[in-house]
Amino acid sequence: MTQTKNAVVTGGASGMGLEMARCIIERGGRVLIADMDDKALAKAAKDLGDSAVTQKADVSKPGDIETLAEKAFDELVHVDLVFANAGLQFDAPVIEATPEEFDLQYGTNVKGSWMTARAFARRWIDRSEEGRICFTGSEHSLGFQHDGAALYTGTKHAILGLADVMRREMPENVGVSVFCPGLVNTGFYASREKAGLDEDDEALKDGEKLMSMGMPAAKAARAAVEGALMGEWLIMTHAVAREGAEARWEEIDDAFRRQAPPGSDDSNYKVQELKKQISAGG
Ligand SMILES: NC(=O)c1ccc[n+]([C@@H]2O[C@H](COP(=O)([O-])OP(=O)(O)OC[C@H]3O[C@@H](n4cnc5c(N)ncnc54)[C@H](O)[C@@H]3O)[C@@H](O)[C@H]2O)c1
Numbered sequence: 001m002t003q004t005k006n007a008v009v010t011g012g013a014s015g016m017g018l019e020m021a022r023c024i025i026e027r028g029g030r031v032l033i034a035d036m037d038d039k040a041l042a043k044a045a046k047d048l049g050d051s052a053v054t055q056k057a058d059v060s061k062p063g064d065i066e067t068l069a070e071k072a073f074d075e076l077v078h079v080d081l082v083f084a085n086a087g088l089q090f091d092a093p094v095i096e097a098t099p100e101e102f103d104l105q106y107g108t109n110v111k112g113s114w115m116t117a118r119a120f121a122r123r124w125i126d127r128s129e130e131g132r133i134c135f136t137g138s139e140h141s142l143g144f145q146h147d148g149a150a151l152y153t154g155t156k157h158a159i160l161g162l163a164d165v166m167r168r169e170m171p172e173n174v175g176v177s178v179f180c181p182g183l184v185n186t187g188f189y190a191s192r193e194k195a196g197l198d199e200d201d202e203a204l205k206d207g208e209k210l211m212s213m214g215m216p217a218a219k220a221a222r223a224a225v226e227g228a229l230m231g232e233w234l235i236m237t238h239a240v241a242r243e244g245a246e247a248r249w250e251e252i253d254d255a256f257r258r259q260a261p262p263g264s265d266d267s268n269y270k271v272q273e274l275k276k277q278i279s280a281g282g
Pocket residue numbers: 010011012013014015016017034035036037040057058059060085086087088089108112136137138139180181182183184185186187188189191194214
């Protein structure tokens with residue numbers, strides 16, 4: 001890939017999405033930013049200038065995603081990269097969380113990312129064009145956890161799982177990346193308020209304070225863009241998140257060693273191979 005690429009960025013009106021768009025433009029590309037927040041979109045359009053077009057879209061709505069994909073190919077002609085980045089997070093402890101909060105986080109983060117990936121991958125395949133989808137996961141995708149974020153953590157694990165299977169299913173012309181940042185300084189703390197749910201001032205203040213301690217959004221976004229351009233599968237930004245990934249692996253390793261050590265029947269249960277055997281009539 002050369003470095004001048006066009007991109008679509010969902011959740012592109014603020015935070016890391018806006019900085020991903022800026023990074024693409026600095027490299028000579030054009031962007032379509034999509035977001036459900038039209039005020040932020042208008043502000044971002046002014047900020048980014050002529051190389052950006054905008055589209056109001058709620059990524060949890062299938063119709064909005066199809067409209068977005070059509071507009072992207074009309075406006076940009078070549079869509080090289082798609083950042084499925086729109087997301088929201090608010091703390092919702094497991095036993096206090098409501099089904100509405102669950103649907104909101106999964107509908108946006110998981111269903112929205114899947115529908116975005118599907119819409120663009122289908123078009124790249126139909127057109128025999130190269131493209132790459134970069135999902136925004138999180139350090140939460142890897143096992144670096146904190147209390148209160150169970151719903152959100154589930155969504156970011158789901159994104160990693162979905163992307164992992166997608167990369168196996170795709171033909172060579174469609175690449176898949178997962179960007180896994182840790183704490184980044186954005187307006188993410190206001191997700192709950194933005195989604196129209198009640199939020200108390202104290203929680204907003206604490207959230208703002210926490211986010212302000214994060215990595216600059218431009219730095220994290222640059223890593224995402226550069227990683228996607230390099231064709232990386234996983235894109236990491238925060239070395240500290242490795243602690244969670246290592247602790248997760250140690251638990252898995254320990255459980256395997258004690259409960260399911262390598263055994264004589266192991267090779268009998270490789271699902272992918274069994275499926276191949278069945279489809280070959282075996
Ligand atoms: N900030 C962090 O510490 C952090 C860490 C890891 C991962 N992330 C992920 O980064 C991504 C971007 O978040 P951010 O930190 O830049 O926050 P942000 O709130 O600044 O940006 C998120 C954007 O997504 C938009 N959005 C929300 N729901 C949408 C929907 N249904 N349809 C379309 N747009 C929608 C918002 O309006 C907003 O502009 C998210 O996926 C988030 O989960 C953030």
